[in-house]
Amino acid sequence: MNSTLLCGRFELTFKRPLVMGILNITPDSFSDGSLHFQTDRAIAHARRLIDEGADIIDIGAESTRPGAQPVDVEQELQRLLPVIEALRPHNVPISVDTFKPLVMQRALQAGADMINDIYGFRQPGAIEVVTDSNCGLCVMHMQGEPRTMQSAPRYDDVVADIRTFLVERVEALQTAGVSPSRVVIDPGFGFGKTAAQNYALLRRVAELQFGDYPLVVALSRKSMIGHVTGREARDRLGGSVAGALAGIARGAKIVRVHDVALTLDAIKVWQAVENGIEE
Numbered sequence: 001m002n003s004t005l006l007c008g009r010f011e012l013t014f015k016r017p018l019v020m021g022i023l024n025i026t027p028d029s030f031s032d033g034s035l036h037f038q039t040d041r042a043i044a045h046a047r048r049l050i051d052e053g054a055d056i057i058d059i060g061a062e063s064t065r066p067g068a069q070p071v072d073v074e075q076e077l078q079r080l081l082p083v084i085e086a087l088r089p090h091n092v093p094i095s096v097d098t099f100k101p102l103v104m105q106r107a108l109q110a111g112a113d114m115i116n117d118i119y120g121f122r123q124p125g126a127i128e129v130v131t132d133s134n135c136g137l138c139v140m141h142m143q144g145e146p147r148t149m150q151s152a153p154r155y156d157d158v159v160a161d162i163r164t165f166l167v168e169r170v171e172a173l174q175t176a177g178v179s180p181s182r183v184v185i186d187p188g189f190g191f192g193k194t195a196a197q198n199y200a201l202l203r204r205v206a207e208l209q210f211g212d213y214p215l216v217v218a219l220s221r222k223s224m225i226g227h228v229t230g231r232e233a234r235d236r237l238g239g240s241v242a243g244a245l246a247g248i249a250r251g252a253k254i255v256r257v258h259d260v261a262l263t264l265d266a267i268k269v270w271q272a273v274e275n276g277i278e279e
Contacts, residue, residue, distance in 0.1 A: 005214060006181045007093045007136035008113025012055065014214065016271055017248045019264055020095065020256040021046075021054030022220065025079045026063040026071075039079075043086045050092050052261035056114065056254075059083055060097035064118055064191070073102050084110040095138070101125035108133050118142050118191060120169040131176045137183050138216060139169045143192025153192040159204045162187050167210055184254060186216040195227040202243065206250040217247030218256035241266045 005012040012018060025042045046057050061079035062071040080096060080103070087094055088111045095114035096107040101123055104115050108129075114136035121127050121139060130137055141162045143153050155161045166185045173183060187208055189198050202219070209215060219225065225239035226232065237259050244255040244263055248270065257263045 004181065005136055005184065006134060006179065007056070008111075008134060010093045010113060012093065012136075014253050017252060017267055018055040018254045019053065019260055019267070020056040020058050020216070020218075020254055021049035021052070021260045022256060022258050023049065023057055023059045023083070024063070025059060025061045025083060039082045039086075042079075042083050046083065046087055047090070049260050050090055053264045054092060054260045056093045056095050057087060058095040058097055058114075058116055058256060062098065064097075073100055076100065076103050077106055080107060081110050084112055093136070095136070099123055099126070101129045104129045108135055114138065116140070116186075118188065120165070121173065122169070127173060127176045127178075131173075131178055135182065137173065137178065138186055139166060139173070139183060140186040140216075141165050141188040141191065153194060153197065155197065158193065158197045158201050159207050162201065163208050163210065166208065166213075170211070170213065180212060184214045184216050186218060186256075189217070189219040190222040190224060195224050198222075198224040199228075202246055202250075205247060205252065209251055214253035215247075215251055216254040216256060217244060217252040219243045219247070220255075220257040220259070237262060245270055 003013065023042060023046050049057060059080060061076045076098065084094055084107060093113040094111065095116050096112045097116045098104055098107065099117050099119040104126065112135065115130055116138040117126065118140050120141060170183060174180065187201055187205065189201065193201065220240040221233045221236045225236040225243060229236060229239045240257065240259065241263055244257060245266055247255060248267065255263065
């Protein structure tokens, strides 16, 4: 695996698994609704995540929950750009969760360090926008699109099918001249997958590894957690931390979470068990 990840202004190392803090600037996120929709609230929450120890802040201005309605480019940019500009002075990489090439371009111009694309850079022009940048790239798998992705998703073999997709998308980036040291891969828990498929994927997630690409696990507060705990999104912390550690134990190098401080505590204890501590 790559020992470092080139991510815009930063070169990240994996001395421990990295924690990506989620910042939703949407009125309809499944997990936190409109809590951070206003710009000032979004900035304040991002600063809180940084104080808690987030290694990366991942900003999304368009909900991608099942059944979500699309947001136009200008509306997405109006939500994103002031937050990117406010967070630039902080010493933390800024990731932008978008699949629109124009939003990618404007976000990078504003100072974003990473693009996290649920479509795996399949939209026309997406690869061209990021090729000449030095930003990090998160290549995610999704079957279908957000409005319909949970309508009876099917796979021949969920792990093999997703691995094939990720290999193909990474090869497309390599062909365009993107350095492997800029790329991470995300199997896309909850994006066109049933609960049973999600847990089969998590159990076998190590089989997705290929080349030197760090693996991202992003299942914080998702319905797969609620499926086995019976809890609503806001009460899924325990299950989310357990899922993150299950991913780390199987090789994940980045976990994308809402609850940064408590996830970091769990990682520190897990590392102490695995590696020991000084007396």
